[in-house]
Amino acid sequence: DAGITQSPRHKVTETGTPVTLRCHQTENHRYMYWYRQDPGHGLRLIHYSYGVKDTDKGEVSDGYSVSRSKTEDFLLTLESATSSQTSVYFCAIKSGEVSYEQYFGPGTRLTVT
């Protein structure tokens, strides 16, 4: 499972509150990704990181920010949560310099009321 953990695993929050989700990996992978998964839309990339302090936007980045101050941790922040951000959030890593295989964390189910 590439040693990927996510916290919290479940969270309920109110509209307008800030929320931070954490992804932690233990195998020193350079690339890390945040996705959201919604019915009918599949997995969509929010942000990704290609090293400490190096991040870039994905296709659904509005309303989200990320930070990576250490190789092992990639944080996703919803500055002011909205009901449209209710979703399941997955973290992933890219493994290897040749195969580019992706491995996923267990997910965080976020509900914004």
Next chain:
Amino acid sequence: KQEVTQIPAALSVPEGENLVLNCSFTDSAIYNLQWFRQDPGKGLTSLLLIQSSQREQTSGRLNASLDKSSGRSTLYIAASQPGDSATYLCAVIGTSGTYKYIFGTGTRLKVLA
């Protein structure tokens, strides 16, 4: 812009049947294609990865093929079992060097005992 399509969205088959899941992509400039399995409420598990230079990969009862020129991949499951019931997703990564993965919306498979 790369688009990945999986048809059908859902499939129900009797136990023991051999079956084929399809994945189509619009841009043939891919580095690799990866098949995943997702059980309800769980994360994604990597099943098979096919590099662009390869035609197929096999793991146990699973065989994945890739035809870049036609923009298609198939996942063949032999002698299906109820434990194979899950959603199967495919993803491609392009050759542009941005290391972004594009996912299909998946095929939900149910194998009836």
